[in-house]
Structures are given as C-alpha cells and as structure tokens.
Amino acid sequence: MAWSVGFSLVAAFLFAAAAALQYRAARRAVHGVSDASAAHGLLRRLVRDPVWLTGWAVNLAGFCAQAVALHFGSTAIVQPLLVTQLVFTIALGTVGTGRRPARLDLFGGIAVSAGLAVLFTVPGAIPPEGEPSRPRIFLAGLIAAPLIAVLSRAAWLRAGPVRAALLGVCAGLCFAATAVLIKLTTADLVHRGVAATAVDWPGYALAGSTLLGLVIEQRAFAAGSLPAAMTAMTMTNPIASYLVAVLAFETLPPRTAAAFAAVSVSVVFLTGGVALLSRSAHAARGREATA
Numbered sequence: 001m002a003w004s005v006g007f008s009l010v011a012a013f014l015f016a017a018a019a020a021l022q023y024r025a026a027r028r029a030v031h032g033v034s035d036a037s038a039a040h041g042l043l044r045r046l047v048r049d050p051v052w053l054t055g056w057a058v059n060l061a062g063f064c065a066q067a068v069a070l071h072f073g074s075t076a077i078v079q080p081l082l083v084t085q086l087v088f089t090i091a092l093g094t095v096g097t098g099r100r101p102a103r104l105d106l107f108g109g110i111a112v113s114a115g116l117a118v119l120f121t122v123p124g125a126i127p128p129e130g131e132p133s134r135p136r137i138f139l140a141g142l143i144a145a146p147l148i149a150v151l152s153r154a155a156w157l158r159a160g161p162v163r164a165a166l167l168g169v170c171a172g173l174c175f176a177a178t179a180v181l182i183k184l185t186t187a188d189l190v191h192r193g194v195a196a197t198a199v200d201w202p203g204y205a206l207a208g209s210t211l212l213g214l215v216i217e218q219r220a221f222a223a224g225s226l227p228a229a230m231t232a233m234t235m236t237n238p239i240a241s242y243l244v245a246v247l248a249f250e251t252l253p254p255r256t257a258a259a260f261a262a263v264s265v266s267v268v269f270l271t272g273g274v275a276l277l278s279r280s281a282h283a284a285r286g287r288e289a290t291a
Helices: 002-029 042-046 050-072 075-094 103-121 134-155 160-191 194-198 201-222 226-248 257-278 281-290
Strands: none
Touching: 002 042, 002 050, 002 075, 002 201, 050 075, 050 160, 075 103, 075 160, 075 226, 075 257, 103 257, 134 160, 134 201, 134 226, 160 194, 160 201, 160 226, 194 201, 201 226, 226 257
C-alpha cells in the first residue's frame, strides 16, 4: 500500500499544478466570458497556448504517476487520495508570495486530512482489492455514459455555477472511468504484453474517456465558477471510483457498522474540506500565480 499512497500523492501534486495552468489558459481563451458561445472553438485556441500545453504535459506526468499507483493499489485507495490536489493547490498559491494560508484554507485542509485519516484507519472502510469483472465494468460504463450525456445537455441550459458544477460532475465521472481503465490496461501490459494490449478494448476506451474528460474539464473551467467546477469534479471522481471498486472488482462493501460509519463520516469531511478549499481566495489566486 505504501507505494500506492506515495505515487497517489505525487499524482495529486502534478494534477494540482496542471489544473492551475489549464484554468488560467481556459479563462484567457474565453476572455473571461462565461456563456455557452465562449466554448465554441475552445480547444482549438487552447492547443495553441504554450501555458495550456505545459499544463497538459504536467497532467500527462500525473497520469503516469496515477498509473503506477493503480498498479500497486485499488481505485478505492488511489482516487480518494487525489482529493489532496486541492491542498497542494493552496500550497502552490502561497509559495514565493509571503502570504500565509487563510483560516478557510486551514479548515479545509484539516477536514480533508481528517476524512482520509478516518477512511484509511478504520478496518474494512476501504474494500480489499479483488479481480476485475469485465462484464460488470461494461455495465458500469452503460450506466455512466447516458448519465454524462444527460448532465452535459443540462449544463448548456444553465449558466454560471450550476453549469460549472454539472460539467464538473461529468468530468469527474470520466476521470473515474479513466482510473478503472488505467488499471485494466496496465495489468494487460504487465501480464499479457504490448501485442495483446493493442488488440484489447480497455486501451481504446481509456483513450476515449481521457479525451472526453479533458474536453469537459476545460469547458467546466471556462464556465467561470472554479469553486463549483472543482468541488463537483474532485468529489465525483473518488465517490464513483469507490462504487466501481465495489461493483466491478468483486470486492465486498463495508460489512460492519464501524466501517459503514467510517465511509459516511469520511465523505462528509472530504466534501466539506473540498468545498472550503475550492472557495478559497488563495486557491483562485494560486492557480493564476502558478500559471
């Protein structure tokens, strides 16, 4: 588990830096406008922006670290730890500025740390890693795909924080799918080799979920409400990953009252901490300063 935890934290740091760069580039690409028309041609403008390309390179490094973490541990371990990317964002925002973290930042960081501590210390809260069931993974995909389509459509009928939150949920679902597919693809590479992986579907599904998540993430950033987008995205990812770990990896959900209570308390602490950190003035300034 130690390797999984270590690489998960490295991935969280890299994702925080990437989000800082990509948010700055996305807001500059739409000239601060938040309506739906601003998203037209967004990716075409972003791929010409050196700041966004740098963010994408950092993001790719984060995906590599995440892949290593998932090789050593389950999605139920790795994905909750990625919530710490918001804590790293606060730290990046204060480096070299002479500012101290605000009280809101401290409360948010404490809440996130407490949520992870509860999740990782109560026996049975994290389901043990099991063998993947491809039919169940396919079923999870059949559930997620129409949900993403409906929420994406609903986002275009809303504005501001609501649009950003809906798109954030969609991006979070895509990133949860990416985590599951990374685990399947790396297992193929290690146990079956490159040739077998090249003719198997998880690698292609991984490319699709990653690309779709990237597109939706940039539109969530461009919607204008970073707190709403980041809160929805950051919390949807680990919750969906946890559910998939229970459903599709043939693992048992919490079986004791203590484990079930630990998961519930952890979700409350993590959600509250993420919401506080996402609304932090330091978080917004930190992303711009990092860019």
